[in-house]
Amino acid sequence: MNDVLQVIRSHRSIRKFKPVPLTNEQIDAIVEAAQMAPSSMHMQPFSIIGVTDSKLLENIAKRSNNPPVGECGYFFIFCADLYRILAAGDPARQAAMKRNLGSTYVFQTAVLCAGLALQNANVAAESMGLGAVMIGGINEALPDLDEWLGLPEFVIPLCGLAVGVPGESPEQKPRLPRSAVFFENRYNPSLKAAIDEFDRQIETYYGSRLFNRRKANWSGKLTAILGQKLPVDMYTKYVRHKGFYLVE
Amino acid sequence: MNDVLQVIRSHRSIRKFKPVPLTNEQIDAIVEAAQMAPSSMHMQPFSIIGVTDSKLLENIAKRSNNPPVGECGYFFIFCADLYRILAAGDPARQAAMKRNLGSTYVFQTAVLCAGLALQNANVAAESMGLGAVMIGGINEALPDLDEWLGLPEFVIPLCGLAVGVPGESPEQKPRLPRSAVFFENRYNPSLKAAIDEFDRQIETYYGSRLFNRRKANWSGKLTAILGQKLPVDMYTKYVRHKGFYLVE
Structure with missing residues (x-):
């Protein structure tokens, strides 16, 4: 290499x-x-x-x-x-x-x-x-x-x-399985098995690393963050104020 | 290096x-x-x-x-x-x-x-x-x-x-002068001199390279492309159709 x-x-x-x-x-x-x-x-x-x-x-x-x-x-x-x-x-x-x-x-x-x-x-x-x-x-x-x-x-x-x-x-943080990220010619939306595999892997990583150990997985963490009400409209207002996204 | x-x-x-x-x-x-x-x-x-x-x-x-x-x-x-x-x-x-x-x-x-x-x-x-x-x-x-x-x-x-x-x-394409891209603590909007310097440099590059030689500079090329009426609203419609930018 x-x-x-x-x-x-x-x-x-x-x-x-x-x-x-x-x-x-x-x-x-x-x-x-x-x-x-x-x-x-x-x-x-x-x-x-x-x-x-x-x-x-x-x-x-x-x-x-x-x-x-x-x-x-x-x-x-x-x-x-x-x-x-x-x-x-x-x-x-x-x-x-x-x-x-x-x-x-x-x-x-x-x-x-x-x-x-x-x-x-x-x-x-x-x-x-x-x-x-x-x-x-x-x-x-x-x-x-x-x-x-x-x-x-x-x-x-x-x-x-x-x-x-x-x-x-x-420690190095694990990445999603390649099968969930890289596709030949056509996207495969059947991602459940790969995501479950990754959740198990990252749960092991979070639970066994030296510092900041915790019980968490990828799906759960992202659902918790992105499943709540966030003030996302503020950012849209901000970028418009800077001149962007004015075209309809 | x-x-x-x-x-x-x-x-x-x-x-x-x-x-x-x-x-x-x-x-x-x-x-x-x-x-x-x-x-x-x-x-x-x-x-x-x-x-x-x-x-x-x-x-x-x-x-x-x-x-x-x-x-x-x-x-x-x-x-x-x-x-x-x-x-x-x-x-x-x-x-x-x-x-x-x-x-x-x-x-x-x-x-x-x-x-x-x-x-x-x-x-x-x-x-x-x-x-x-x-x-x-x-x-x-x-x-x-x-x-x-x-x-x-x-x-x-x-x-x-x-x-x-x-x-x-x-040949390698020249880059903007560092002074037009990298700032310490505060952006400097007085960019004219640096852009003029770059235009001269890239005009030399376009005019002297082995293939695809032409008379052009950076400002002129970008103004020609971005100063015309472009169908940019089509792209906004496209990303909205994919689920993005729906939040006001």
Whole structure:
């Protein structure tokens, strides 16, 4: 197996870090890796905010309920960014551009491309012996986060990436059976047996790991979270406010 | 520089392939890499369809106007998949789950996570000496593609990944200047100088590369595409039909 597959297969999210800041070389390598990801129409529709201000880190850690934000060696925030393209465009065509940039399709494409860049950053960090964890919890700090980071219309934060020297060595979390994820030519909606198999496997994982042991499985955990009433309409309002999803 | 950074920094999209099919070991390594990507709440909200049926490949290549689809060593389609979670959930809570799974926030999270998996697959392929290109053009085949692949509600195709033994060795496409993409603590909306610099750089690239030489720059190309009237409402209708964005 080559070194790249080795790094990818060894992935674990690291949530505890040693108090060692990243070097400029490490930060540069991570940002360069993100920039090298492909993107649709070469749009490069993402931006990265490196958060170094201690008060800002503290606010984000508190609002996202995520201690690693304040304790890592460097904290990145990955944003979908279609503002840059708007800024590059002919002022006479701003109305048409806004309509397209704000559409479901273009915004979704920007999110997908931001994901490609984010994973390049993650893999680059891991390849240098660093640990990392993605922090979706930054969305809890919306819409204030926009103001803190000075994000204009058509730029929205998607996910944080906390990187640092690992201070823990957790077990690897099992993945869904391949048969539930990979299909040849046609999707197979009969997923029950594969999900049951995975539930048993992950119950064993949660029940036997060294830290944070508990009785839980995949279906139960996701049903508990996604089966409750969530304030999802707030987020829709937020993205509309940023210029997205205005097209009916 | 380590091998992983080397592979990431050497990225080029490959659109011409030698007529050599991928081995099962290569396909397995790519799918395993995709599955190892992290995901929000361990949702693993994506599916991969490997397209091997020659008639299906031909239809997708034609509709997406992308010859590499039919000429590569293996063609993957990455989908956002929240159906699997719905199938795993308690039948008594389907209504609440559907509302949440179909929300802007959860769907956007699924797209981002699918991007992480897709880039792991891309990097894994490149690490094995294969070439790859992402094919956003598969969206041109919607909604028929859903029927061809048997995709249920809450599963939508996002992007293809054509992989194979490289039959070309293109120049590397320049990226935006770092100053236009990476910010410390605060976004800087004064992007004009950086975009102008990039336009000059990419004009040189387009004008001097060996194949497909032309006079074009980044701003001009994107304004031409995104400044015209596009049928973006069709896509919004499509995703709503699949169960998404129904929450106001």
